[in-house]
Amino acid sequence: MANPLARAQYMLAAHNTGQLPPDGGFEVAFAGRSNAGKSSALNAICQQNALARVSKTPGRTQQLVFFDIPPTTDRFLVDLPGYGYAKVPKDLQAHWQAFIDKYFRTREALKGLVVVMDIRHPLKDYDKQMLGYAVSRGLPAHAILTKADKLGRGAQGNALLAVRKEMQAEYRDAVSVQLFSGESKQGVDEARAVIGGWLEL
Ligand SMILES: Nc1nc2c(ncn2[C@@H]2O[C@H](COP(=O)(O)OP(=O)(O)OP(=O)(O)O)[C@@H](O)[C@H]2O)c(=O)[nH]1
Ligand SMILES: [Mg+2]
Numbered sequence: 001m002a003n004p005l006a007r008a009q010y011m012l013a014a015h016n017t018g019q020l021p022p023d024g025g026f027e028v029a030f031a032g033r034s035n036a037g038k039s040s041a042l043n044a045i046c047q048q049n050a051l052a053r054v055s056k057t058p059g060r061t062q063q064l065v066f067f068d069i070p071p072t073t074d075r076f077l078v079d080l081p082g083y084g085y086a087k088v089p090k091d092l093q094a095h096w097q098a099f100i101d102k103y104f105r106t107r108e109a110l111k112g113l114v115v116v117m118d119i120r121h122p123l124k125d126y127d128k129q130m131l132g133y134a135v136s137r138g139l140p141a142h143a144i145l146t147k148a149d150k151l152g153r154g155a156q157g158n159a160l161l162a163v164r165k166e167m168q169a170e171y172r173d174a175v176s177v178q179l180f181s182g183e184s185k186q187g188v189d190e191a192r193a194v195i196g197g198w199l200e201l
Contacts, residue, residue, distance in 0.1 A: 004201040005192055006047040007070050008077055013063035016099060020107075021066060025074025026199045027109040029064075031130045032116035034082030037146040040182030041116050042067075042079055045191050052079045064103065075199045076109070083126045104133050112140045112198035114191075119145040119156065119179070122163050128170070135174045142194045143167065143177040149184045 014020045030038045039052035051067060065079040081096050104110070113134040115127055122145060134141040145163060148156050156179050167175045176194065180187035 003047055003192055004069060004196060005045055005077070008046040008048070008051060008067040009070065010051065011066040011068040011076065013065045015063050017102060020064070020103070021076065023108050025072075025076060025109045026111050027076045027078055027107065028112045028114060028195050028198050029078040029080055029103075029110060030114045030116055031080045032082060033118070033121075033124060033126060036082065036116045036118050037182055038082065038116045039079055041114075041144055041146055041180060041191070042077060044180075044182040044185055044188050045195065046077070047188075064099070069199070069201065072201075074109075075201060077195070083130075104130075104137070110139060112142065112195070114142050114144060114195065116144045116146055116180075117163075118147050119151060119159050120147065122159065123166055131167070131171060131175055135171050140198065141171075141175045142191070143175060144180040144187070144191060145177065146180045146182060148179045148186055149181040 012019065012021070030042055032038045039054045042052040043049060043054065046067070052065065063081065067077045067079070069075045069077070080100060113130065115130050117123065117127055122143075127143075131141050131143070143163065145159060151159065160177065160179055163177050167177060178187050178190050180191060
């Protein structure tokens, strides 16, 4: 099956609301703690090595980075700055927080939220905050437990069950969850199906 997301290409990086593309299309945003593996997940899902920038240094992605999906002109994937990175200057952190908050509260084009979490450190406060945002807006959210390659099969299954249970208790069926690895590509088809569905691709 052809993967329409493989056509994704860099479009723009927005530092403020004025730089966002017109708010009329379909967008799926990738959120998660700094260094969780958001950019790597995006690359694996889009079958590209260097679409989103990956770095060993946390805090690499510092804007809302938009990727469009030709031949459409109104479908976007959005790589968000990682949250929870202490070394970013306080005023810059406050700027991102305000920008992202506004984006989440008001963006009509936003059709779904992917929250990328390191399988070894899932459901931290900010993750729950993002999931809560989505659910309170009536947006579907999908949690990706990435770096699954760091755990054995048994531990992966346990982590998945524990996260699913906690999310069920908090969000009912508004949030789904899956195992993933940007390294081994485990779970990429499942993630593509969810995202492709939201983008109506
Ligand atoms: N083993 C393993 N390492 C991964 C995986 N995904 C990402 N990494 C590594 O984790 C580090 C961070 O990955 P990124 O994809 O840049 O993470 P990010 O969430 O985009 O980071 P920021 O943009 O800084 O918030 C890099 O060293 C990646 O190589 C994975 O599935 N398995
Ligand atoms: Mg990144």
